[in-house]
Amino acid sequence: MNSPNACLTSPLDSQGIAETTAHLHTFKIGRKQLFGQRGVTDTGVKALAEGCSQLHTVALCETLVTEAGVRELAERCSQLRHIDLTRTYMTDTGARALASHCSQLRSIVLYGYEVTAAGVQALAESCLHLCDVSLFNTRVSDEGICALAERCPQLQELDLRYTFVTNRGVRVVAERCTQLHTLFLIGTGVTDAIMLTLAEYCPNLRRMRLSDNMMFKLPDGLQITEDAQVLLQFFREAHNTRSCPVLEVKVPILGLGQFGKSHLARRLAPRDSTERQSPYLRDAKSTHAFEQRTATTTFIRKGVKHDCLLRLFDFGGQPEMHGTHRFFLADRRNVYVVLISKRLSRAVNRLDYWLRMVKHHGGGAPTVVVVSHNDFEPAATERVLNPPAIDKALGVLNAYDISQEHGMPVWVVQGYSNVTGEGLDRVWDAIHAAVVSLDAVFNDSFPQNFFNVHAWATGHPENGLKDRPPFERYLTVRDFKSVCAAAGQTDEGQQLLWLTLLRDLGLLHYVGDRPEVNRDPANELKQFIFHPEWLKQPVYNVVRHQDAYECAGIMSYASICRAFGAGVPDEADQRRIVALMEAYELIFRVSGGKPEEADYLIVDCVTNRPEGMVRANWPSSPQKRLRWEFQFLPDYLLSQLLGRWFSQVPSGTSYFRDDVVFADRVVKSCRIRLRACIHEHAIIIEFDGEAKIWERMLTRLEAEVESILDPERLRRLDDGRLWKTVDSENAPVVELESAEEQTLTALAEAICKIHGLDSDLKAGDLFRLALEAKFKDSLNMTPAPKLAYRACWVFLFSCCVSENMPFDQAAPIGAEIAQMEKVVSWLTRHHEIKTIILAGQKWKTLNKAETLRGNYRNALRKQLRGSPIQEVGDLRRHTVRPEYRRNDDC
Numbered sequence: 001m002n003s004p005n006a007c008l009t010s011p012l013d014s015q016g017i018a019e020t021t022a023h024l025h026t027f028k029i030g031r032k033q034l035f036g037q038r039g040v041t042d043t044g045v046k047a048l049a050e051g052c053s054q055l056h057t058v059a060l061c062e063t064l065v066t067e068a069g070v071r072e073l074a075e076r077c078s079q080l081r082h083i084d085l086t087r088t089y090m091t092d093t094g095a096r097a098l099a100s101h102c103s104q105l106r107s108i109v110l111y112g113y114e115v116t117a118a119g120v121q122a123l124a125e126s127c128l129h130l131c132d133v134s135l136f137n138t139r140v141s142d143e144g145i146c147a148l149a150e151r152c153p154q155l156q157e158l159d160l161r162y163t164f165v166t167n168r169g170v171r172v173v174a175e176r177c178t179q180l181h182t183l184f185l186i187g188t189g190v191t192d193a194i195m196l197t198l199a200e201y202c203p204n205l206r207r208m209r210l211s212d213n214m215m216f217k218l219p220d221g222l223q224i225t226e227d228a229q230v231l232l233q234f235f236r237e238a239h240n241t242r243s244c245p246v247l248e249v250k251v252p253i254l255g256l257g258q259f260g261k262s263h264l265a266r267r268l269a270p271r272d273s274t275e276r277q278s279p280y281l282r283d284a285k286s287t288h289a290f291e292q293r294t295a296t297t298t299f300i301r302k303g304v305k306h307d308c309l310l311r312l313f314d315f316g317g318q319p320e321m322h323g324t325h326r327f328f329l330a331d332r333r334n335v336y337v338v339l340i341s342k343r344l345s346r347a348v349n350r351l352d353y354w355l356r357m358v359k360h361h362g363g364g365a366p367t368v369v370v371v372s373h374n375d376f377e378p379a380a381t382e383r384v385l386n387p388p389a390i391d392k393a394l395g396v397l398n399a400y401d402i403s404q405e406h407g408m409p410v411w412v413v414q415g416y417s418n419v420t421g422e423g424l425d426r427v428w429d430a431i432h433a434a435v436v437s438l439d440a441v442f443n444d445s446f447p448q449n450f451f452n453v454h455a456w457a458t459g460h461p462e463n464g465l466k467d468r469p470p471f472e473r474y475l476t477v478r479d480f481k482s483v484c485a486a487a488g489q490t491d492e493g494q495q496l497l498w499l500t501l502l503r504d505l506g507l508l509h510y511v512g513d514r515p516e517v518n519r520d521p522a523n524e525l526k527q528f529i530f531h532p533e534w535l536k537q538p539v540y541n542v543v544r545h546q547d548a549y550e551c552a553g554i555m556s557y558a559s560i561c562r563a564f565g566a567g568v569p570d571e572a573d574q575r576r577i578v579a580l581m582e583a584y585e586l587i588f589r590v591s592g593g594k595p596e597e598a599d600y601l602i603v604d605c606v607t608n609r610p611e612g613m614v615r616a617n618w619p620s621s622p623q624k625r626l627r628w629e630f631q632f633l634p635d636y637l638l639s640q641l642l643g644r645w646f647s648q649v650p651s652g653t654s655y656f657r658d659d660v661v662f663a664d665r666v667v668k669s670c671r672i673r674l675r676a677c678i679h680e681h682a683i684i685i686e687f688d689g690e691a692k693i694w695e696r697m698l699t700r701l702e703a704e705v706e707s708i709l710d711p712e713r714l715r716r717l718d719d720g721r722l723w724k725t726v727d728s729e730n731a732p733v734v735e736l737e738s739a740e741e742q743t744l745t746a747l748a749e750a751i752c753k754i755h756g757l758d759s760d761l762k763a764g765d766l767f768r769l770a771l772e773a774k775f776k777d778s779l780n781m782t783p784a785p786k787l788a789y790r791a792c793w794v795f796l797f798s799c800c801v802s803e804n805m806p807f808d809q810a811a812p813i814g815a816e817i818a819q820m821e822k823v824v825s826w827l828t829r830h831h832e833i834k835t836i837i838l839a840g841q842k843w844k845t846l847n848k849a850e851t852l853r854g855n856y857r858n859a860l861r862k863q864l865r866g867s868p869i870q871e872v873g874d875l876r877r878h879t880v881r882p883e884y885r886r887n888d889d890c
Contacts, residue, residue: 042069067094095119107132117144142169195235230493396818548605588643
């Protein structure tokens, strides 16, 4: 190795390197390559130092070197200027050795709990040229930092993450080290009071990290930024005596159609005396987009009363509009309300679907589940009330269990009546608790000029903004910034933060920070801000247009523009709305060159595959079959994939929202079929064609699905993947014993008898096939959890027969006591089923709801144990929203 610089990427013998060249200046051990095989020790470092005395840059990251090796290095390499000791065993002894012999040090990285203020003081006294110091995860306190700042005023980069430094030490750094441009304070004891000192004394500060601080918590939006000037401006305004919090929350109301969401909205926020006196309308029209209302109410937080404005968004519940709802959902300053019916089961209410949507697109915001239809009046879809059987009714929901299951705060309100309004006070109590849990609403204050811009955005301009054009349709980002400047805010970073806050409150619509928009320099959408009220009607008109349903989701550009309606007559406006819907992938261009000459696929108008339909042009025994199992499978995944790969749909082949076929781009005869099992969180993939070709298609498919799901920040498996691939051909053969086969047959016959079906017909075979998979899933369980698991699935599949619902759409039953009581009650009424499941065993698992619940929970844990997962981010549709934090005493 004749080069004067060397970078070792494997734990080679340092003595051999020293013998190779005596003129080595740089020696680095790559930390990634050494993970798990840290072979460099003190002996090797000693040999290196003896042979390479001219070293000036050394990195010994994640090695077995101790202070003894560092002392040998310091004594023999006095010209050292840069040393990195990340994840090595360092103490104050090693720091003193460096200070005694290496006075020319410019940068140093120390890592380890054994380094204290004494070691840093020794470095400060001798190494007067230090300009880059990292003390990550050490026990350094204010004494050491004060000494460092006093003796090394030319410091430019300082990393104090997870140290014992407080305001006192940082104040000395700010006053002495005016050239500082990078400062990391994550996990320290500083408060926001020190930020004004930094702003005053460190004009060159450019990078700063403050998240996970011990003394204050930044909102998520500011935790991801390292722009020091944005952060410092934030704290400057925080101490403005005229600043105050934005006491405003957006409340989207979700649920299936004709369940009473509009009635609830009228009760919560009546617009006039008529609605206040008569909020219930028997023949009220359904909401076909969303309707906005406002209500001001008093909240008590920490003993202080606050008048807070609630912006209620009543979303239509028709299935074709669910995909479009995400167009208007947000994950900051939101409390969601999900309305369900007591007369329907949890699966039919699609409760878990709505909660997943909130977790997915709303970032797990606080959610209030309101159970309606507790009265004896028929629902909007009923002429005469026919109470459901006990196994079809909802039962009692446990808020704690639902919160644990979905990983988000959930409140459940039982006993609400759409007709009489009974239980409305409990709805208000739950909303109150959810709103009070939002720290940002009450802690984050804004200067008065923000409220001027806020008033202008709501159509009520004040002070110097009365002469500004009203915000009715859309405007450019430049125009928005000019409005902010006219209100007195000229800082561009703050202007963009205001923009995102107004978006989260539902006052404007902006997609310029979406990665797919921001990365494209030619995409003009990053320059425009839209008004939601102006935008909603044309967007929902398109996704509900009859022409799209009749043409398998295909509409021409001219048809889309006509569907927008009279409210969008201008061609430029039409073009921008089409581009916006394309950016959100609500529509896809599937033919033609220029936008105005193209045909578009309206993905929400693509229907599910009809029940019982068989693809006549697909082989019953494909060449290969795989199964992708997800932790969460968005119901729009295949429709998004269909839009992106529409050109690969074979000519004459039908496509559906949950069942699509694609052909290879070159070899058309090689095809791939994907079928979504949404409630099982799985996709079944079948291949028909030559192995080399479909393997190439599979690689492209994996990359495409990753690109669709990656912005969602879904949970990943332990290997970093978003799904687990199950290959039935290579999987261990799992066979049921003959006794269990007989049990399956007996159960199928008994279920058919209960429901008045002929066991020889297809229904019996389908039930047996569905239950066989669950029996195999439980083979590795102990007896009691196995019985609980199987009993719950038998009950659930019986409910599917009652509700005429496909077995593959059955969501796993919740482990709540109310659900277990329904299972036990059902088994008691159908004793022959219970006898078959027990198969002669005398276990008491199925006798009591509490016992069944405990064993069923153990079964679920056993089932999931084979594929541990780790959190890599929350489930948010968009990137994290920047937002301010303010002091409680503002």
